[in-house]
Structures are given as structure tokens and as C-alpha cells.
Amino acid sequence: MNASGLASMPLSDRTVDHTTAPLVEAIDLVKSFPVRRGIFGQKRFRLFAVDRVSLSIRSGETLGLVGESGCGKSTLGLTLMLLYQPTSGKVLFEGRNLDMQQPEALSKIRREMQMIFQDPFASLDPRLTVEQIIQEPLDIHRIGSPMDRAREVRRLLNIVGLSDDAAQRFPAEFSGGQQQRIGIARALALRPKLLICDEPVSSLDVSVQAQILNLLRDLQKEFGLTYIFISHNIAVTGFMSRRIGVMYLGRLMEIGPSKTIVNQPRHPYTQALLSAVPEPDPAARERKGMLKGDVPSPIDRPSGCPFHTRCPWVKPRCSVEEPQLRELSPDHYAACHYA
Amino acid sequence: MRNITSTGKPTGKPTGKPLLEVNNLKTEFILRQGIVHAVNDVSFTVGPGEVLGIVGESGCGKSVTALSIMRLLEGTTGRIVGGQILFNDDGKVRDLVSLSREEMEHVRGYKMSMIFQDPMTSLNPVLSVGYQIKEPLKVHSHMSEKDATEEAVKLLDRVGIPEPRLRLNDFPHRFSGGMRQRAMVAMAAACRPKLLIADEPTTALDVTIQAQILDLIRELREDIGTAVIIITHDLGVVAEMADKVAVMYAGYIVEQGTVHEIFNAPQHPYTRALMSSIPRLRDWPDRLTTIEGAPPSLLGVSHGCPFEPRCRYRQPICAEEHPGLLDVAPNHPCACWVAQEGGIS
Amino acid sequence: MLRYITLRLAGLIGVLLAVSALTFFLMHAIPGGPFDAQALAQNKVLPTEVITQLNIKYGLDKPLVEQYLTFMLNAVRLDFGYSFTSQTRTVTQIIADQWPYSIQLGLLTLVFSMIIGLGLGLGAAIKQGTWLDYLGTTVSIFCMVMPGFVFAILLQFVFAVRLHWLPTGGWDKPATWVLPVLANSLAPILTLQRFTKSSMVDAMRANYVRTARAKGLSEQRVMLIHVLKNALSPVITVGGPMAASLVIGSFFIEKIFQIPGIGFYWVNAIQTRDYPMIMASTLIWTALITITYLLTDLAYALIDPRVAFVKES
Numbered sequence: 002m003n004a005s006g007l008a009s010m011p012l013s014d015r016t017v018d019h020t021t022a023p024l025v026e027a028i029d030l031v032k033s034f035p036v037r038r039g040i041f042g043q044k045r046f047r048l049f050a051v052d053r054v055s056l057s058i059r060s061g062e063t064l065g066l067v068g069e070s071g072c073g074k075s076t077l078g079l080t081l082m083l084l085y086q087p088t089s090g091k092v093l094f095e096g097r098n099l100d101m102q103q104p105e106a107l108s109k110i111r112r113e114m115q116m117i118f119q120d121p122f123a124s125l126d127p128r129l130t131v132e133q134i135i136q137e138p139l140d141i142h143r144i145g146s147p148m149d150r151a152r153e154v155r156r157l158l159n160i161v162g163l164s165d166d167a168a169q170r171f172p173a174e175f176s177g178g179q180q181q182r183i184g185i186a187r188a189l190a191l192r193p194k195l196l197i198c199d200e201p202v203s204s205l206d207v208s209v210q211a212q213i214l215n216l217l218r219d220l221q222k223e224f225g226l227t228y229i230f231i232s233h234n235i236a237v238t239g240f241m242s243r244r245i246g247v248m249y250l251g252r253l254m255e256i257g258p259s260k261t262i263v264n265q266p267r268h269p270y271t272q273a274l275l276s277a278v279p280e281p282d283p284a285a286r287e288r289k290g291m292l293k294g295d296v297p298s299p300i301d302r303p304s305g306c307p308f309h310t311r312c313p314w315v316k317p318r319c320s321v322e323e324p325q326l327r328e329l330s331p332d333h334y335a336a337c338h339y340a
Numbered sequence: 341m342r343n344i345t346s347t348g349k350p351t352g353k354p355t356g357k358p359l360l361e362v363n364n365l366k367t368e369f370i371l372r373q374g375i376v377h378a379v380n381d382v383s384f385t386v387g388p389g390e391v392l393g394i395v396g397e398s399g400c401g402k403s404v405t406a407l408s409i410m411r412l413l414e415g416t417t418g419r420i421v422g423g424q425i426l427f428n429d430d431g432k433v434r435d436l437v438s439l440s441r442e443e444m445e446h447v448r449g450y451k452m453s454m455i456f457q458d459p460m461t462s463l464n465p466v467l468s469v470g471y472q473i474k475e476p477l478k479v480h481s482h483m484s485e486k487d488a489t490e491e492a493v494k495l496l497d498r499v500g501i502p503e504p505r506l507r508l509n510d511f512p513h514r515f516s517g518g519m520r521q522r523a524m525v526a527m528a529a530a531c532r533p534k535l536l537i538a539d540e541p542t543t544a545l546d547v548t549i550q551a552q553i554l555d556l557i558r559e560l561r562e563d564i565g566t567a568v569i570i571i572t573h574d575l576g577v578v579a580e581m582a583d584k585v586a587v588m589y590a591g592y593i594v595e596q597g598t599v600h601e602i603f604n605a606p607q608h609p610y611t612r613a614l615m616s617s618i619p620r621l622r623d624w625p626d627r628l629t630t631i632e633g634a635p636p637s638l639l640g641v642s643h644g645c646p647f648e649p650r651c652r653y654r655q656p657i658c659a660e661e662h663p664g665l666l667d668v669a670p671n672h673p674c675a676c677w678v679a680q681e682g683g684i685s
Numbered sequence: 686m687l688r689y690i691t692l693r694l695a696g697l698i699g700v701l702l703a704v705s706a707l708t709f710f711l712m713h714a715i716p717g718g719p720f721d722a723q724a725l726a727q728n729k730v731l732p733t734e735v736i737t738q739l740n741i742k743y744g745l746d747k748p749l750v751e752q753y754l755t756f757m758l759n760a761v762r763l764d765f766g767y768s769f770t771s772q773t774r775t776v777t778q779i780i781a782d783q784w785p786y787s788i789q790l791g792l793l794t795l796v797f798s799m800i801i802g803l804g805l806g807l808g809a810a811i812k813q814g815t816w817l818d819y820l821g822t823t824v825s826i827f828c829m830v831m832p833g834f835v836f837a838i839l840l841q842f843v844f845a846v847r848l849h850w851l852p853t854g855g856w857d858k859p860a861t862w863v864l865p866v867l868a869n870s871l872a873p874i875l876t877l878q879r880f881t882k883s884s885m886v887d888a889m890r891a892n893y894v895r896t897a898r899a900k901g902l903s904e905q906r907v908m909l910i911h912v913l914k915n916a917l918s919p920v921i922t923v924g925g926p927m928a929a930s931l932v933i934g935s936f937f938i939e940k941i942f943q944i945p946g947i948g949f950y951w952v953n954a955i956q957t958r959d960y961p962m963i964m965a966s967t968l969i970w971t972a973l974i975t976i977t978y979l980l981t982d983l984a985y986a987l988i989d990p991r992v993a994f995v996k997e998s
Binding site for chain 1: 397398516518519546547548549550551552554555573574575576577578579580582599600603604613614615617618619620621622624625627628629630631632634635650
Binding site: 410412415441442444445446447448449450453454456458461462463464465466467468475476479480511513524527 | 889
């Protein structure tokens with residue numbers, strides 16, 4: 002693995018807008034997991050789920066992360082919240098270094114970052130009432146008097162479009178869309194600045210998905226929230242995000258304004274991903290399978306550019322030298338030698 | 341102009357006899373809480389080599405429709421309680437509902453076959469992939485072990501699995517999700533069926549693998565001229581694959597037409613709302629159109645249009661009487677009082 | 686594969702050492718010695734000098750660690766010494782003489798309960814809600830509520846004492862086998878019936894069974910090839926240890942039917958503090974169980990290709 006040329010560059014030259022200070026920054030973030038194979042686990046590997054990712058998210062914006070399963074987008078989300086200890090690299094929140102060694106400071110900052118998940122039902126304790134679920138973070142951080150907390154729960158329920166009487170019911174009594182609303186209300190209880198949305202609509206029906214997406218956008222406008230929106234669905238991510246980052250085998254392959262990414266993608270992987278999306282327009286019908294084969298295993302990653310084994314435009318250099326993110330146009334970066 | 345058909349089914353395609361004609365299919369599930377009316381009065385036709393897309397949200401009855409056609413509900417709490425499933429086997433038309441179990445076994449996997457949503461669990465983990473592909477060849481086409489092996493090699497090669505002769509002896513856990521779905525396609529295509537039912541064949545797959553599988557199904561249709569029913573919640577997949585589309589909601593077909601009619605001139609308020617509620621790949625509105633509420637429960641009997649509580653255009657009659665499927669344009673039936681009365685602008 | 690088996694057998698030696706040491710020292714930690722117990726049984730008190738003499742004769746006067754090492758060194762050659770309760774036979778001889786009866790009883794029981802238990806389980810799963818299912822349930826409830834020794838005595842009373850159809854005891858001709866095997870099968874049948882049924886029902890709900898049906902396979906083929914092979918793994922898991930516990934012998938059954946098996950000696954050894962016998966039984970038990978687990982795992986690998994003992998390439 003060659004040292005990232007990016008790390009030595011001042012951060013401001015990379016993906017940072019000079020006008021707004023970044024809310025969250027990741028600097029050369031790596032998260033790897035030990036993997037054991039063999040009967041006695043004697044064979045050890047490292048799985049690089051997130052590999053040298055640097056990015057920054059400006060206050061009030063939405064950064065979308067897309068990629069196929071195993072690309073590391075969810076792990077990146079969890080590592081940014083320091084729910085996973087980074088293997089190396091740093092996460093800065095409002096310029097402060099997040100450090101597992103300082104649990105108290107970390108706990109304070111964590112209040113500012115909350116998460117919503119793909120499977121709303123699995124992420125809600127079925128034995129607690131909705132009120133208990135939403136109130137829990139307030140109880141833990143001892144915010145307000147019990148009266149205040151009860152009032153706050155009602156306010157949060159109304160914000161996410163549920164009525165007061167939802168408070169005394171149990172999660173199982175709600176539909177998938179309503180459960181996701183409860184999950185959002187719980188995430189908002191501590192009035193966070195950053196919300197990490199990990200596939201928040203993937204398990205919902207199309208007709209319900211739109212309600213949740215609109216709600217998230219409304220909440221962002223109303224409370225000035227910053228989102229990291231993780232999804233395998235590029236259309237949904239594009240609708241939600243100002244910028245999109247495309248990940249493949251733990252690496253950030255391309256990042257830029259959403260419109261640029263979908264209309265003028267420069268990385269061959271992004272191009273392939275976009276061309277594979279079936280569009281709801283029978284006139285746009287065409288052969289979609291531009292990429293052959295499967296994504297390689299993350300414990301046995303290709304040398305050089307991780308995408309070179311499937312890239313339609315692969316050149317000899319690609320298997321030897323790993324391309325780094327280059328700025329191609331303002332705010333638009335791609336990690337391809339030939340982009 | 342109302343072109344009323346007595347059965348509520350669309351007037352058949354003018355060209356030739358249909359391969360499959362489903363008339364007023366009704367399927368129920370008997371649960372402790374009551375009867376679930378999963379499929380109600382569903383009628384459609386599929387011509388030879390034609391691709392029908394059935395689209396709808398979870399619980400709309402699209403998968404149950406497929407399982408009913410394959411008669412795969414036996415042994416579950418579900419049963420077909422009415423209607424016909426006429427299958428045209430080289431001029432000999434048979435009603436699949438009335439076939440005995442043994443007779444049906446000679447249709448399944450031979451004349452029509454099916455692939456399922458989850459490739460990870462749809463193959464038997466303790467039998468080799470080759471064994472599973474050879475099975476229908478031996479059972480239906482009465483091939484010898486040797487011939488079946490040669491044919492299985494060809495099939496695996498055809499669905500794009502490298503080194504097919506070697507991979508034949510592999511067990512499913514050595515295959516990736518995409519490869520397993522390819523193996524499922526090979527298995528389904530083994531006896532060159534006249535009809536292939538694909539139930540959410542790509543939902544569990546990544547988008548680049550989904551594209552490969554959709555291409556494969558398309559090629560297969562061109563190669564062996566099989567008709568396809570593709571069942572999906574993904575409007576993109578339907579637009580990509582289907583010649584005709586049936587939109588289902590709460591166990592009913594609410595609208596049917598050619599893929600161009602459904603996508604360019606949808607008539608039913610549900611179809612229209614569905615179309616505008618999905619974010620497009622390159623064109624993003626400020627807000628998405630939403631359908632408020634959630635689909636109704638299918639328990640018990642309902643009067644009226646099942647979409648009425650969520651419909652923007654609802655009229656008093658909608659809550660009282662179910663609108664039948666009536667043509668609102670030639671060969672474009674739609675189950676909506678408002679659309680039938682001159683439409684929604 | 687070979688490497689795996691070697692490693693597992695090496696593990697067996699470790700387990701045997703650990704179990705033997707634990708048993709040895711625990712056994713000696715219990716107050717009272719073998720000769721007190723014998724004396725008590727005969728309602729007399731042995732003079733101290735006699736006990737000392739006996740202790741010296743059997744080497745019980747030496748330090749424990751030395752006794753243990755001596756025992757283990759001999760045990761490697763399958764020499765467990767003389768049984769304290771028998772002046773004429775060594776432990777090895779007793780085992781060689783009596784164990785075959787228990788093994789025969791155990792194996793017959795295993796075969797019988799496999800046939801009945803698997804049969805009832807399969808029938809109940811395939812024909813859910815029919816008489817076969819209810820028969821299975823009835824039999825398994827009966828096996829559950831009926832204590833084994835009561836059932837044994839009941840069988841003996843009805844078929845031997847009252848009806849004179851079968852002999853009351855002994856092990857000399859096939860007719861004598863029937864009642865003990867029947868009585869001994871109670872628990873195994875229950876376990877096998879329930880495991881077979883539930884693993885069959887699980888396998889029948891699997892998606893690949895729907896795929897098999899969608900291929901137009903006949904119901905027999907679906908059941909025999911697609912369901913059964915998957916359903917067998919859990920059955921093997923319980924079957925292995927069950928086989929081990931059956932061949933080790935049964936105190937009650939052997940006692941009730943006067944079978945000269947080894948079960949009686951195992952139990953008696955503990956009461957009489959027959960140290961060599963206790964040690965021998967423990968070691969044989971441990972080895973048996975460990976080896977059956979190994980065989981079970983190997984059988985797993987034969988049935989289920991996902992179980993890999995060697996690292997996949």
C-alpha cells in the first residue's frame with residue numbers, strides 16, 4: 002500500500018469549501034477488521050472495510066455515499082461516529098479531534114451526531130413504548146425535568162408527523178414508515194447537528210419511501226441539520242444530497258456535486274454504476290450489464306486500482322499504481338489515472 | 341366510451357392465441373385472524389414470447405399470483421378459491437387449477453419454470469449446482485446422466501459462468517449471489533420452458549449484478565422464445581424489461597396496458613402517484629409527490645376501491661363499490677371510477 | 686482432512702489427561718476409603734492394621750501424585766490393576782467379560798430406536814395432521830412421562846410374568862433381548878422422533894424446497910433428496926452422543942433384566958470406592974464421547990459441503 006499523497010496535502014486544498022467551515026472531517030480514515038480463517042483461526046487477514054478515506058462535510062449540507070454491498074459505506078458511517086474505533090486516521094467534528102481515549106469529551110460530541118437505520122423495527126426495542134424509546138436519550142443525558150421530557154416527546158412526535166397518542170403504543174403497532182418516523186424522532190431528541198442516515202428507506206415500500214425522504218428534507222431545512230445519506234440507490238441519494246461520494250472496496254472513487262456525478266461521471270466505476278440503474282422510462286431501454294463479473298472479496302483486494310479487474314478501460318498502469326483522488330473541476334474529484 | 345367486458349378482463353391481444361390466460365383468479369390465505377384475500381379477480385394474458393411485468397408494493401398480491409400460477413401454494417395456508425389459469429401447451433389448452441398434483445408436476449419446471457428473489461437460499465446447500473441443474477433434464481427430458489451433464493455444462497456456459505465443467509461440481513456456497521442467480525436461471529431454462537416466472541429476481545442483488553441478470557433474462561427470451569412474467573416492486577426494472585404491465589394494489593390489478601401506456605399515460609391515480617413518488621436518476625424535484633397513509637389490510641372483506649382512503653381524486657362512490665377493470669383506452673383497462681368517467685387530467 | 690483428524694485425536698489425549706487427573710484427585714478427596722466402604726457393607730469394622738496392610742498392598746499408602754502417575758503409566762497399557770471388589774479379576778478382565786453384553790444391548794437399542802424414532806419423526810413431518818403425526822406425538826408423550834425403569838418393570842410383569850411370552854431376564858438367546866431393548870429405547874426414541882420431526886419441518890419450509898417443487902419434482906423426490914439430506918445434520922448431532930451413552934451400559938435395565946453387563950459395575954464402583962474401576966470407567970466414557978463427537982463432525986462434513994475442515998482455496 003503506498004502512502005496516500007493526499008494526506009500530505011493541506012486539507013483545504015482538497016474537498017473543502019472555503020466559505021463554510023466543515024462540520025465533520027475524515028482524514029485518511031482507515032477501518033480494518035481482523036479476519037480469521039482455518040480450523041483454529043490460524044490464518045489471519047485484515048479486511049479493509051474503509052481504506053484511507055478523506056472527506057469533509059459542510060454544515061447544513063447532505064453528503065450522499067453510494068456503492069454496492071461491501072463497499073464500506075456503512076462502516077464509514079459508523080467509524081465517523083466513532084462507534085467503530087478507527088484503525089488509523091482521524092475524525093474531526095467542528096475541528097475537534099474525536100478520540101476514544103477521552104470518553105467524556107467523546108460522549109458530549111456524540112450527542113451532536115445521531116443515526117437512523119435501515120430496518121426501523123429492528124432498531125426499536127419492542128418492549129418499550131414509543132414514549133420510552135424517544136425519551137431514552139434525554140433520560141440518559143439527564144436533559145430537562147421529567148415534565149419537560151414528556152413535553153419534548155410530544156413535540157418530537159409532531160415534528161415527524163405522528164400524533165400524541167402514538168406515545169403510549171408499542172413499535173409493533175406501527176407500519177414500517179411510521180416506525181422509521183419513530184426512529185427519526187429518537188435521533189432528533191438530543192438536537193444533533195449531524196444525522197447519519199444508513200439506508201433509511203431501503204426496507205420501505207415505494208409509496209412510503211417518498212414520505213420519509215420529504216420528511217428528512219423538511220427537517221433539514223427547519224433545523225439546519227447536516228446529513229450523511231448512505232444508500233445503494235443512486236437516484237434516492239441524488240435527490241437527497243448536494244454532493245455524492247462513490248465507494249468501491251473501501252475506497253472513495255469519486256466525489257463531487259450530485260448533478261456532476263450523475264451527469265458527467267468521470268470514474269469508470271461511477272459510469273458503470275449509473276448505466277446499470279434501470280430507469281423508469283421504457284424509452285431509455287438499453288443493455289445495462291456493462292460490468293462483467295462480481296466485486297472482488299475485500300480480504301483479497303486487487304493491487305493498484307481496486308476497480309481494475311472489472312474496468313472496461315483498464316490499462317497496464319492500473320494494476321500497478323493506485324490512483325489517488327484528483328480534482329478535475331471545482332469540488333469534483335476522481336481516483337482514476339485516466340479520468 | 342366504455343368497452344365493458346363481462347369478466348372484467350382486458351380484451352385479449354389481437355395476435356394469435358395467448359400462451360397463458362388467467363381469468364378471475366382468487367387466492368386466499370386462511371389465518372387464525374381470518375381470511376386474507378391476497379389475490380382478487382385477477383385476469384391477464386401473456387402471449388408467446390411476451391414479457392408481462394407485474395408491479396406493486398409488498399403485500400399487493402403479485403408474488404401470490406405467481407405462486408398460484410405455479411400451484412406452489414399447496415402445503416401452505418393459501419389456496420386458489422376461484423378462477424381459471426389456462427395454459428396453452430402447443431394448442432392444447434389446459435386449466436392448471438384443475439390439474440392433479442402429478443399432472444402439474446409435468447408442467448412445472450418443464451413447460452413453465454420460476455426463479456425466486458433470494459438466490460442465497462433458493463439453491464439446496466447440500467446438493468451440487470450441477471446436480472440441481474441436471475435434475476429437471478433427467479426428470480422431464482429423460483436425459484441420461486451423460487447427456488444431462490453435457491447439457492448442464494452448456495447451460496452454465498450460456499448463463500456466463502466461467503469454467504462451467506469445473507463449477508458443475510461446486511456446491512452453492514462456493515458461488516456468489518450473482519452466480520447463484522445465474523445458476524437459478526440456468527436451472528429454470530434447462531427444459532426450454534414456454535413461460536418463465538421471475539419473482540423479484542434482482543431485488544437481493546447489487547445494481548451492477550442486477551443489470552447482468554436482467555440482460556441474461558432478456559437474452560434467454562430471445563434465444564428460446566420463452567414468455568416471461570417479471571414480478572417486481574421496481575418501476576425501473578419493469579420499464580426495462582416488460583412489453584405489458586399490470587399494476588397491482590391490495591390484491592387487485594388496478595391498471596393494465598403496454599409499457600409505454602403505463603409509463604407515459606398512466607390512468608389510475610395509484611399508478612400516477614407511484615410514478616411521481618420515485619426519485620429519478622437525473623431529474624430531482626424539490627419535493628417528491630407522496631401517497632399518504634399505507635396500503636390497507638387484506639384481512640376480511642372490503643367494499644369499494646381499496647385505494648380510496650389514500651386517493652386524491654376520490655368520489656363518494658369509490659368507498660361503496662369496487663370499480664371493475666374497464667378499458668379506458670383500447671386494451672388499457674383501469675379499475676377507477678374517476679378514470680372510467682373521463683379521466684383525470 | 687487427515688490433519689484435522691490427527692489434531693482432534695491429539696486433543697483427545699489432552700482431554701483424557703485432564704479428566705483422569707480431575708477424577709483421580711476428586712475421588713481421593715472424598716472422605717472414606719475403599720475398605721471402609723466394603724466393611725460397612727458387610728456390617729463390620731476392619732481393624733486399623735488390616736486397613737493399613739490393604740492400603741500397602743494396593744499402593745494406597747504412596748503419595749497421591751505417585752499413585753496417579755503409576756496408574757496412568759499402567760493405564761496406557763490398558764492395565765488398570767485389580768478391582769478392589771474382586772480379588773480374582775483385574776479391571777481389564779471385568780470390562781472384557783461384561784462390557785460386550787452392554788455393547789450388544791446398546792447397539793440393538795440404537796438400531797431399534799433409530800428405526801422407530803426416525804420413522805415416526807419423518808412420518809409426522811411429511812404427513813402433518815394425519816394419524817401418523819398423532820401416533821408420533823402419542824409415542825413421544827408416552828416416552829416423556831414414563832420413567833424408564835417403571836416401563837421396564839411393567840414390560841417384565843406383563844410379558845414375562847403374566848403372559849409368559851418372553852423370559853424375565855438373562856441374555857443368552859434372542860428372546861431375552863426383546864424386553865430390555867424395548868425398555869432401553871424409551872428415551873432415545875423420544876429424542877430422535879422430536880429432533881427428526883422438527884428438523885424435517887424446518888427443512889420443508891426452506892426456499893430451496895420451493896425451488897425443488899418449482900422444478901416439477903415429484904413429492905417423494907423432494908422429500909427424499911432435497912429435504913431429508915438437509916434434515917439429517919441435526920439428527921446426527923444428537924445421534925452421536927446418544928450412541929455413546931447407549932453402549933456404555935445401563936444400570937437399571939441390566940439390573941432389572943439380570944443382564945451381566947458392565948452398567949452394574951460402574952455404579953457399584955462408586956459406592957465401594959473401587960478406585961481402579963472408577964478411573965477405568967471415566968476414561969472409557971471420556972474416550973467414547975470424544976470419539977463420537979469426532980465421528981459426528983466427520984459425518985457432518987460428509988452430509989453438508991459447507992462444513993470444511995481445511996481452509997478453502
